[in-house]
Amino acid sequence: MKPAPFDYWTPESLEHALALKAEHGDAARWLAGGQSLLPAMNLRLARPGILIDLNPLSGLDGLTVGDAGVARIGALVRYRALERDAGIARHQTLLAEAVPHVAHPQIRNRGTLCGNLAHADPASELPAVMLALGARLQARSIRGERWIDAQDFFVDLFTTALAPDELLAAVELPAPPPRSGGAFLEVARRRGDYAMMAVAAVIELAPDGSCTAARLAYGNAGPSARRAPAAEQALVGRRIDDAALREAAALAERAVDPPGSVHASPAFQRHLAGVLTRRAVATAVARVS
Amino acid sequence: METRYVGAPVTRNEDARLLTGRALFIDDVKLGNLLHAAVLRSPLAHARIRAIDTSAARARAGVVGIFTAADLGAMCKPGPVVVRPPPLDGVTFNARTQMPLVKDTVRHVGEPIALVVATSRYVAEDALDDIEVDYEALPVAADLEASARADAPRVHDDLADNVAAHVRQTIGDYAAAARNAARIIKRRFSYDHGCSSPIETRGVVAAWDAKADRLTVWDTTQAPVFLRNGLAGVFGFSERQVRVVAPFIGGGFGPKIMMFYPEEILIPWAAIKLGRPVKWIEDRAEHFVATTHERGQIHDAEVALAADGRILGVKDVFLHDTGAYDPYGLTVPINSQCTLLGPYVVPTYDSTFTAVFTHKPIVTPYRGAGRQHGVFVIERLLDIGARELGLDRAEIRRRNFIPPDAFPYDNKIIYQDFAPLRYDSGNYAPLLDKLLDAIGYEKFVRTEQPALRAQGRHVGIGVVCYVEGTGIGPYEGAKVQVQTSGRVSLATGVGTQGQGHYTSFAQLVADRLGVAVGDVDVVTGDTDQFYWGAGTFASRGAVVAGNAVDQAAGLVRAKILRVAAEHFECAEVDLVLGDGAVAIAGVPERTITLAALAGIANPMRGAVALGTEPGLEATSYFGPPSGATANGAHAMIVEVDPETMMIKILKYVVAHDCGTVINPLIVAGQIQGGVAQGIGNAFYEQLVFDDQAQLLNGTLADYLLPTALEVPRLEQVDTVTPSPLNPLGIKGVGEAGAIPVGALFAQALEDALELPRRGIELNEIPLSPNRLWELARGEG
Amino acid sequence: MTAPKARSVTTTVNGVRATRTVETRLLLCDFLRHELDLTGTRVGCEHGACGACTVLLDGLPVRSCLTLAVQADGHAITTVEGLAASDGTLHPLQAAFRETHALQCGYCTAGILMTLVAFLAEHPTPNEAEVRAALSGNLCRCTGYQHMVDAVLLAAPRLAGK
Structure with missing residues (x-):
């Protein structure tokens, strides 16, 4: 289990890095945390001809959380930094709740949020979190920069909206809406494993307690992370009581299209989507502040 | 006998080395001119090999040798049956054993097809990618129940079905007993046990010394003596020409005892053939299909x-x-x-x-x-x-x-x-x-x-x-020796994979000889240090080897007392052992260290009594x-x-x-x-x-x-x-x-x-x- | 301009500077073990699942099988060989492992020590649940972990009292 040979670049600047990527396109892979890429390379499931190592570059590890709660997370921000950032803990509680479920401490010391999202593993937790939060993702290339809504970013299995010359340079999380609450829940065989099912829920309530908006997003629920619009709609415009929870759960079971694995059949994954929807929405409602 | 140590929660002798990273595990063996091997394994469970093309791999820089079954010649024959079936009436047992490299028919995913030897493991793996094998896929017997049926694809063509063995054992007359039962409970149960997954995979390193006419093999085996004997047989050597060393082993739990794994033949063979030492370390992907399951x-x-x-x-x-x-x-x-x-x-x-x-x-x-x-x-x-x-x-x-x-x-x-x-x-x-x-x-x-x-x-x-x-059983043995440094060495044939033998065996010796546990140096799993033994399996190390150790230490104790009694010109019953010395009871100034006694027991000049064996040393065997x-x-x-x-x-x-x-x-x-x-x-x-x-x-x-x-x-x-x-x-x-x-x-x-x-x-x-x-x- | 497949790497390992020219694909674990002969770092899975190869990179535990040697250029690494004092005195965590019988075959031990040394630096007074969570990225097949947890809880006050 040793990687096949590759060319290894340590670019002198972000511009240099983007130029290299523009020149080599899909033949080149970005190396950020490497915690998904290196295992695949050791198993020779991935054989990139060229690696462009972002780690030596400065300026990509910016992590800022504004007073209102808007978070900007650069390409080299590692999970470790997210876990320990006071602003994230205070304002981006859904992300803070999800990150400790990603692998183990050693992996989180190296792995990056942007790398995870660009890898677009359908079993990962974080794409679902991005959908629930309504994140925007910044793509950069020598052609310039553009912002992509999370909803449009995850296209298919290991496939994103990034062009071959683009880098996922940053993620922006909007400020949590007022009178909103969130919850992240997953069921995994062991802590740190990919979830058999994961759900990220954000609920907004009117002062009278009725639901004004709901975003429910699921990991390991299909070729890419997905929302459950019908389940969300079933919650909006009413008080979230037991009947609403059950209705949303039933709709969520239908919304997911889980692939099944050696650990869970699609039927069990659907069942878990329903259970977790009920629990996560109830928790999110209880957390509304 | 004082039992100061036996029964006490003694901390382990081996821990300091393990905790500081100084213990020698298989992949730490470093030899000059060392080559590295990788094994091409079948991606199919059942297939006929039509052709193997190794030409591209041979041309790769750094590749030193590529071998298939054809290159092995007479060496390419089925391995031994490690454990014969028990002598029961009416037992059917069809022995079919694995080959070092597949000749024509693959029978499970991971079965070895070719061996690559190169200047690094990285290059060896590159060369694996270069080898082209033309497989004819054959129908597969996967499910246990389906495989037992007469119409299942056969794993071994020369057998009428897939029955490997059929055994019946009875006590009394069950049918008669059942007629008197108040209740009969009848159910179907299925039980699946997995793989042992030690954190260290398997590995073999072999070095052939042509001048000394000796083969040395480091191997993660639980049964070094058996492996030594087996290798001697395979290569036509006498056992004395082969040394097998089982160094520190990173967990075994059973599967590290199988004999022979193909690599246990291939790596020594390649080392002899190429005249250079060769190392093979199983990687985790190989481990899941190349090491045995339950x-x-x-x-x-x-x-x-x-x-x-x-x-x-x-x-x-x-x-x-x-x-x-x-x-x-x-x-x-x-x-x-x-x-x-x-x-x-x-x-x-x-x-x-x-x-x-x-x-x-x-x-x-x-x-x-x-x-x-x-x-x-x-x-x-x-x-x-x-x-x-x-x-x-x-x-x-x-x-x-x-x-x-x-x-x-x-x-x-x-x-x-x-x-x-x-x-x-x-x-x-x-x-x-x-x-x-x-x-x-x-x-x-x-x-x-x-x-x-x-x-x-x-x-x-x-x-x-x-x-x-x-x-x-059958047996294990141990040799206990008081060194002239005063330290005690103990050698036994079992391998050790973390069970604490360096300590539990030392406790037995320490109590017998009146020394500290830390003064007993235990060697396990080196066939040059101890010649005979069966291995570590069936929860038998402490029982079988432990008793051999205790017996050998008892013999050395007797020898110590005899030599000391001669030295002091006193009766043995007047002597006490403790703190690494022998003293006359009640006369503390009349004391001699075990170190000094060991010197006396191995005189350089002069005459000894007829029948005297030198050294404070004894070997003993125990078989329950x-x-x-x-x-x-x-x-x-x-x-x-x-x-x-x-x-x-x-x-x-x-x-x-x-x-x-x-x-x-x-x-x-x-x-x-x-x-x-x-x-x-x-x-x-x-x-x-x-x-x-x-x-x-x-x-x-x-x-x-x-x-x-x-x-x-x-x-x-x-x-x-x-x-x-x-x-x-x-x-x-x-x-x-x-x-x-x-x-x-x-x-x-x-x-x-x-x-x-x-x-x-x-x-x-x-x-x-x-x-x-x-x-x-x-x-x- | 092409990127070479070999590079010079200069690292500081356990306080000692070392420079080697290596293939760019060489994994950090292989660099430590076979280039620098620091074989105390063990390799168990080479896909980041077992934790045996954990070392400290600039003070933080990482999988050395998921890091390229070239990525360590200019960085500081600590391996298990760097834990005990130069006179051989065991690190308090190593000593606690011995006292509580927290290791059997010892193969996973180096990675676990490196993980826990960093953990204790950040969490000097952990409880059992925190210790178990910190250990969850390291597989041990021999011990069942209980004595390891005991070792950490024994070592923590000793380290804090230093």
């Missing part, structure tokens, strides 16, 4: 019970998956057959098994070695029987225990060591009582569980019992007449989330009796590690194959070893019933923790979810959240 059995079993719950007899017919070959004979299914009897009086028994060839990796013993399967069957039958007769689960077990005055207890069938299955000693009821006390069984069942259920919580309890045949039977019982309280089927173990207690304990710290560690593996087997680990016998979860990301979050804190209680079969009274403990955990999980989870009330039983292992969910919904 896997599954399907039992159709019944128990005939009297109205009071007494067992009148058991009948069992089972299938055993042996994989593509059966080099380890019938050890695993015989263990299942024998261990099923448990600590119980089973007056009649009719047990038949069929071992079946499948297109899967080879099955050999892995910690428990089939005992789990048998324990699961009898324990589940008793659980169901108790329920149907309205008896308490603990009570039905107590009523069936072999009484303490019935030992030695003859089960009248043959065990894996070919000796009659005779339990040497035991006292089962007091141990069960201790267990029930420790877990708080009565209180839990009567008050706590009803209260928890009233709160809507799903919490269950389980209680299971087992025996373990340990410490089987048959195995010592350890026993135990486990109990667990577990909570289940009935929606997600995630579990939480709230309390886990182990009660065990392994006779005399040399080192309670080491015994506790063995039990804890065994239980952890048992928990993995019960709820996390399963080798999942598709219908083409492709392993679907061959990584440590998908084959789920328990972590610190899945394994609970254990409580341990014990009783001590010494074995009369060896002077120290030891019974083995290596496998005990792992054996009953599957049965315990099934009972406790069933109880937590109140499944029997809905007519649902958990009659299979491993379970998982998904499987529990299916079963609880009635999807058998």
